[in-house]
Amino acid sequence: MSxxxxxxxxxxxxxxxxxxxxxxxxxxxxxxxxxxxLRRIRAEQDPSxxxxxxxxxxxxxxxxxxxxxxxxxxxxxxxxxxxxxxVDPLPNKPLIRDLVTDIAPRGDRIQDxx
Amino acid sequence: MAEVLEREAxxxxxxxxxxxxxxxxxAARAGADVLLLxxxxxxxxxxxxxxxxxxxxxxxxxxxxxxxDHYADTLAxxxxxxxxxxxxxxxxxxxxRILEMAEWNVGWASEGNAITQAMAPGHSARxxxxxxYLDTGPAVSRTLRAQLSRTEGVTxxxxxxxxxxxxxxxxxVGIHGHHLSSGxxxxxxxxxxVLATGGLTRLYARNSASANMGGDxxxxxxxxxxxxxxxEFVQFFPIGHLAxxxxxxxxxxxxxxxxxxxxxxxxxxxxxxxxxxxxTEDGSYKIxxxxxxxxIYKEVxxxxxxxxxxxWLSFEHISESDLRAAFGPVIDRLAxxxxxxxxxxxxxxxxxxxxxxxxxxxxxxxxxxxxLLAAGELVGGAGGANRLSGNAISEALVFGARAGQxxxxxxxxxxxxAVRAAAEAAIGGAGDLGDxxxxxxxxxxxxxxxxxxxxxxxxxALARALARIEAMTAEAAALGPPIAQGAFDAAFLDRLDxxxxxxxxxxxxxxxLARDESRGAHQREDYPEMDDAWGxxxxxxxxxxxxxxxxxxxxxxxxx
Numbered sequence: 001m002s003x004x005x006x007x008x009x010x011x012x013x014x015x016x017x018x019x020x021x022x023x024x025x026x027x028x029x030x031x032x033x034x035x036x037x038l039r040r041i042r043a044e045q046d047p048s049x050x051x052x053x054x055x056x057x058x059x060x061x062x063x064x065x066x067x068x069x070x071x072x073x074x075x076x077x078x079x080x081x082x083x084x085x086x087v088d089p090l091p092n093k094p095l096i097r098d099l100v101t102d103i104a105p106r107g108d109r110i111q112d113x114x
Numbered sequence: 115m116a117e118v119l120e121r122e123a124x125x126x127x128x129x130x131x132x133x134x135x136x137x138x139x140x141a142a143r144a145g146a147d148v149l150l151l152x153x154x155x156x157x158x159x160x161x162x163x164x165x166x167x168x169x170x171x172x173x174x175x176x177x178x179x180x181x182x183d184h185y186a187d188t189l190a191x192x193x194x195x196x197x198x199x200x201x202x203x204x205x206x207x208x209x210x211r212i213l214e215m216a217e218w219n220v221g222w223a224s225e226g227n228a229i230t231q232a233m234a235p236g237h238s239a240r241x242x243x244x245x246x247y248l249d250t251g252p253a254v255s256r257t258l259r260a261q262l263s264r265t266e267g268v269t270x271x272x273x274x275x276x277x278x279x280x281x282x283x284x285x286x287v288g289i290h291g292h293h294l295s296s297g298x299x300x301x302x303x304x305x306x307x308v309l310a311t312g313g314l315t316r317l318y319a320r321n322s323a324s325a326n327m328g329g330d331x332x333x334x335x336x337x338x339x340x341x342x343x344x345x346e347f348v349q350f351f352p353i354g355h356l357a358x359x360x361x362x363x364x365x366x367x368x369x370x371x372x373x374x375x376x377x378x379x380x381x382x383x384x385x386x387x388x389x390x391x392x393x394t395e396d397g398s399y400k401i402x403x404x405x406x407x408x409x410i411y412k413e414v415x416x417x418x419x420x421x422x423x424x425x426w427l428s429f430e431h432i433s434e435s436d437l438r439a440a441f442g443p444v445i446d447r448l449a450x451x452x453x454x455x456x457x458x459x460x461x462x463x464x465x466x467x468x469x470x471x472x473x474x475x476x477x478x479x480x481x482x483x484x485x486l487l488a489a490g491e492l493v494g495g496a497g498g499a500n501r502l503s504g505n506a507i508s509e510a511l512v513f514g515a516r517a518g519q520x521x522x523x524x525x526x527x528x529x530x531x532a533v534r535a536a537a538e539a540a541i542g543g544a545g546d547l548g549d550x551x552x553x554x555x556x557x558x559x560x561x562x563x564x565x566x567x568x569x570x571x572x573x574x575a576l577a578r579a580l581a582r583i584e585a586m587t588a589e590a591a592a593l594g595p596p597i598a599q600g601a602f603d604a605a606f607l608d609r610l611d612x613x614x615x616x617x618x619x620x621x622x623x624x625x626x627l628a629r630d631e632s633r634g635a636h637q638r639e640d641y642p643e644m645d646d647a648w649g650x651x652x653x654x655x656x657x658x659x660x661x662x663x664x665x666x667x668x669x670x671x672x673x674x
Contacts, residue, residue: 014601031359039553047553047605054159054324058364060252061158061324077362096295097602104272108156110119110293110300113269 004028004082035075050098126304131160132510133490134310135258140518142267165251168242170504171208176231176240192498211511279338286485288533297601301537303530306521318466319564329618340481344471346625352406354465381418424463479517489517499634552608
């Protein structure tokens with residue numbers, strides 16, 4: 001279906017500066033992942049959007065974990081839809097920026113170590 | 115102005131894939147105080163965790179085997195360019211590492227007390243071990259992480275990007291890093307610096323890479339004064355997944371399918387076309403990577419490609435029960451992606467997968483810069499012009515162990531003032547990029563390399579790529595040095611990555627342009643034959659800020 005778009009409402013900001021949700025539209029392509037959509041926003045519209053991922057499509061690194069419409073998902077294994085999706089950072093981890101939270105295990109963080 | 119975070123250790127290791135974690139274990143067990151950094155999470159972000167394939171080691175469980183045969187196969191695949199002492203080390207030490215991993219309960223597939231070993235193209239014996247199902251890399255990573263957590267002396271630092279190797283008085287004295295989740299600059303002083311940052315395949319639009327494989331280690335090494343070798347040899351994995359779109363599956367997954375089940379590689383006319391290129395497969399898996407890449411490109415060029423520009427891979431002749439016996443839960447994951455292999459063919463095509471080139475080191479993993487070592491895929495030379503399948507994880511473990519051993523024995527040369535000064539120089543200043551989008555430039559560079567510096571090159575395409583890389587480098591430099599604006603400044607990280615990607619891309623392109631012959635993974639359309647006069651390696655280094663190339667004879671074994 002040509003002309004279809006995915007509308008992504010993405011939470012922006014830092015703990016000190018909550019900027020609410022910002023809406024981006026990207027062309028919808030069948031089969032793409034939510035992470036594909038977020039990466040496309042960065043390359044075409046706003047490179048300042050902070051997201052965390054490493055393996056991109058292999059479901060191996062487990063870094064792209066976010067809230068989608070209130071449910072915890074991996075952005076790389078969630079299909080993009082031709083409709084609206086609301087994406088938030090994990091609520092139970094310390095917020096760093098936008099969709100990025102501090103998910104490093106205790107003991108692997110520099111601030112835990114003197 | 116946030117002040118610099120300072121840390122100090124005997125050994126600092128950059129990158130926590132198989133090589134970095136192994137180096138950390140060995141160094142710590144030898145008594146060193148170790149800092150293990152990763153730009154992602156520890157043991158999560160490198161290539162190792164994504165490896166679904168097999169690991170070559172002549173343990174002789176499946177049939178009589180000898181590491182010397184593995185060594186001979188490795189040299190044959192490398193088309194005369196392998197650094198022989200490194201290739202020898204890789205093959206001779208691999209069995210010990212693989213059996214050590216078995217003791218650590220990695221879970222190699224086995225029957226009774228015998229570890230199962232598969233045959234793979236280019237090998238003269240059944241030699242390749244694996245963990246079911248498609249779990250080799252995750253299992254290796256998990257096992258090494260478990261060992262690390264019970265080893266005294268290793269401090270793990272996640273979210274830490276290495277920006278430069280700090281060199282003072284001609285010696286590596288530490289790492290200037292950036293802590294992403296706080297946005298602070300970090301000064302890490304150490305006696306030994308081990309780069310274990312992996313490969314560079316993120317430089318290509320079609321790749322099996324993670325976001326972390328932009329070749330940062332190659333750029334760091336060059337800027338620190340180390341040499342690189344064989345930069346023109348990028349291995350393309352011939353049967354990367356092309357279509358239909360899958361999610362949550364690595365694009366290299368079809369290799370294990372071919373190991374176990376054979377499968378048929380077909381062109382648009384339904385012919386098994388590898389015969390045309392001298393390899394009769396007949397449903398078994400025999401063709402080596404460089405030849406398969408060549409064959410698929412040529413079929414596409416001749417108008418016999420699959421709809422998305424690759425080849426068909428078919429398992430339609432294999433029964434559902436055989437598929438399930440071989441790959442169990444993976445069959446369900448495929449079904450969730452709408453793929454039933456008994457009914458549908460999938461499309462595959464070559465994707466950038468591994469880099470044969472890398473840092474020049476000796477058998478103790480030492481570069482020419484005192485205090486600076488390498489491990490894993492970043493090491494150049496062991497694979498020559500074409501890496502034998504199954505050797506990448508072996509290399510990570512073997513070279514990691516060696517680097518850890520050498521690093522732990524390094525004499526002390528602390529210079530925390532120099533490292534602190536390097537980190538402090540990166541603080542302050544505006545980071546306004548205007549309309550410049552570094553994420554878009556990264557995409558452009560990936561497209562450029564895929565098109566002009568892929569497995570088939572010619573002088574015109576390479577010269578065009580080089581000109582664009584130089585222009586992009588100048589454009590990025592004109593913006594001034596990247597300055598982070600707070601925690602997880604994503605555009606800042608892109609700028610760091612882009613700078614490293616551009617320098618690494620330039621090194622590949624210049625080496626590819628200079629080598630006017632075809633050999634292994636480097637195929638020149640304008641020089642299609644192998645030229646015996648080119649039985650030499652090319653070395654790259656930075657000289658007064660410019661890349662310089664030099665030809666030298668292959669490092670052969672001492673006739674002992």
